[in-house]
Amino acid sequence: xxxxxxxxxxxxxxxxxxxxxxxHTITALADSQSAVVDADGIDVDSALARKQAEGIxxxxxxxxxxxxxxxxxxxxxxxxxxxxxxxFTHVTEALNRDKHVVLANKGPVAERYGEVxxxxxxxxxxxxxxxxxxxxxxxxxxxxxxxxxxxTAVRGVLNGTANFILSRMAAEGLGYEHVLAEAQDLGxxxxxxxxxxxxxxxxxxxxxxxxxxxxxxxxxLEDAVVEGIRxxxxxxxxxxxxxxxxxxxxxxxxxxxxxxxxxxxxxxxALTVTGTRNIVQVETTHAGVLNIxxxxxxxxxxxxAVFADIGRLPNQ
Amino acid sequence: xxxxxxxxxYTVRLELTDRPGELLRALEPIAETGGNLLSIFHERGNLxxxxxxxxxxxxxxTPERFEQIVDALKAADITVIEAGSDRYSEEIVVVLxxxxxxxDLSHTLSQIQEASGASIKDFALSAPEGENxxxxxxxxxxxxxxxSEQILAAxxxxxxxxxxxxxxxxxxxxx
Numbered sequence: 001x002x003x004x005x006x007x008x009x010x011x012x013x014x015x016x017x018x019x020x021x022x023x024h025t026i027t028a029l030a031d032s033q034s035a036v037v038d039a040d041g042i043d044v045d046s047a048l049a050r051k052q053a054e055g056i057x058x059x060x061x062x063x064x065x066x067x068x069x070x071x072x073x074x075x076x077x078x079x080x081x082x083x084x085x086x087x088f089t090h091v092t093e094a095l096n097r098d099k100h101v102v103l104a105n106k107g108p109v110a111e112r113y114g115e116v117x118x119x120x121x122x123x124x125x126x127x128x129x130x131x132x133x134x135x136x137x138x139x140x141x142x143x144x145x146x147x148x149x150x151x152t153a154v155r156g157v158l159n160g161t162a163n164f165i166l167s168r169m170a171a172e173g174l175g176y177e178h179v180l181a182e183a184q185d186l187g188x189x190x191x192x193x194x195x196x197x198x199x200x201x202x203x204x205x206x207x208x209x210x211x212x213x214x215x216x217x218x219x220x221l222e223d224a225v226v227e228g229i230r231x232x233x234x235x236x237x238x239x240x241x242x243x244x245x246x247x248x249x250x251x252x253x254x255x256x257x258x259x260x261x262x263x264x265x266x267x268x269x270a271l272t273v274t275g276t277r278n279i280v281q282v283e284t285t286h287a288g289v290l291n292i293x294x295x296x297x298x299x300x301x302x303x304x305a306v307f308a309d310i311g312r313l314p315n316q
Numbered sequence: 317x318x319x320x321x322x323x324x325x326y327t328v329r330l331e332l333t334d335r336p337g338e339l340l341r342a343l344e345p346i347a348e349t350g351g352n353l354l355s356i357f358h359e360r361g362n363l364x365x366x367x368x369x370x371x372x373x374x375x376x377x378t379p380e381r382f383e384q385i386v387d388a389l390k391a392a393d394i395t396v397i398e399a400g401s402d403r404y405s406e407e408i409v410v411v412l413x414x415x416x417x418x419x420d421l422s423h424t425l426s427q428i429q430e431a432s433g434a435s436i437k438d439f440a441l442s443a444p445e446g447e448n449x450x451x452x453x454x455x456x457x458x459x460x461x462x463x464s465e466q467i468l469a470a471x472x473x474x475x476x477x478x479x480x481x482x483x484x485x486x487x488x489x490x491x
Contacts, residue, residue, distance in 0.1 A: 155486070231413070231450075232413065233413060233444075233445075233450050233452055234444075235442035235443065235445075235452040236442075236452035238442050239411055239452050239454040240411060240483075242454070243456075247411070247483055252486075261484075262483050263483065263486040264409060264410065264483050264485045264486065271486070
């Protein structure tokens with residue numbers, strides 16, 4: 001398949017870099033400033049090298065990537081809230097051209113799910129977004145396989161940064177600020193960690209899950225009850241620990257809606273993953289609880305989910 | 317069982333003669349009458365003035381069966397000190413975080429107890445930064461089965477008034 005990749009961050013770059021291993025050709029790659037386009041396949045290595053050296057991927061305008069020749073648009077620009085632009089426009093423009101869209105950007109399916117689905121209905125193209133929930137983990141495809149109707153709740157650890165901080169605070173008895181600084185040194189937390197530690201990132205993933213589970217009743221970030229971990233003192237973790245429990249940032253999607261916040265959980269259960277690992281528990285009507293665990297972020301990890309989606313697209 | 321929705325939790329306090337086989341003899345009528353044993357608290361080292369051993373048994377049964385159980389115990393000549401009071405069969409643990417001491421902790425606790433109808437079984441405070449800083453408290457509450465959501469709602473409201481945050485337990489899914 002011919003892929004146009006929008007976004008040249010960790011995920012976009014990995015998709016471009018690994019595409020040939022999955023038998024795909026990159027016909028366009030764009031970041032926010034520039035693009036490189038070639039209907040026969042771009043030179044990925046030199047585009048990424050240029051991105052490293054000069055901060056641009058090529059000499060074309062970013063819009064040219066959107067109008068290039070491709071079968072699948074891979075939308076991997078940064079997640080934005082509210083209008084979810086420019087991601088949303090990228091999605092609709094590709095669909096207007098009857099092209100497939102694979103999203104790694106959470107914005108359009110979290111904030112404007114109904115509109116994305118509507119645009120998809122009017123198009124020959126299909127929209128898939130496995131990479132938006134839990135990185136490499138096959139969460140959305142599992143839900144699709146089991147049928148959203150047969151799933152009563154989904155919950156789990158959906159943010160590796162917050163989980164790293166909490167599991168480290170619990171294990172070492174260290175304070176939040178200390179562990180955050182450590183996580184930033186290790187590259188586990190960003191310089192501005194708000195998105196992760198305030199629960200926004202986990203909430204967006206839960207909102208996407210809620211949208212998939214309740215076809216029809218649209219949910220956005222505004223509908224979610226979200227609490228972060230910034231104000232959690234280590235004394236709270238100590239008290240939990242004394243009682244054989246711990247505290248993790250848990251996202252929950254159920255009939256009661258979407259809720260993200262620090263929760264008390266038993267210390268040794270499937271949910272208590274440590275470090276940056278993620279886990280999602282799917283509660284099914286006929287098959288009990290399924291646990292899906294793995295790497296919830298990272299360039300090659302998330303790119304794997306993008307390639308899995310491309311493999312699921314119809315008419316190949 | 318068709319009567320299952322009518323099952324309650326009961327606590328029975330017994331005094332057993334210090335003789336081998338007495339505990340088993342006391343439990344038999346419960347099992348035979350269809351009571352569901354929840355826990356047995358057997359204080360072997362703590363004798364009553366008469367030299368008997370106090371035993372506390374928590375069980376679940378329908379009210380009719382519970383009456384039969386008590387009758388069967390009495391018929392077997394087992395001393396029943398107390399029976400019947402509707403007791404608690406579920407436990408909830410929450411952690412409160414915030415200015416717990418400044419916002420009058422004992423008032424918070426009695427409010428929680430009153431509003432939720434739960435009984436606070438144990439309580440731990442951790443205030444490593446001193447009593448004027450933010451601290452954390454762990455509360456273990458006993459409640460009747462099925463009341464957890466109601467109790468958590470009451471705690472949320474009381475905590476909200478005092479700007480405390482509540483770290484709630486995650487509902488069980490590992491069935």
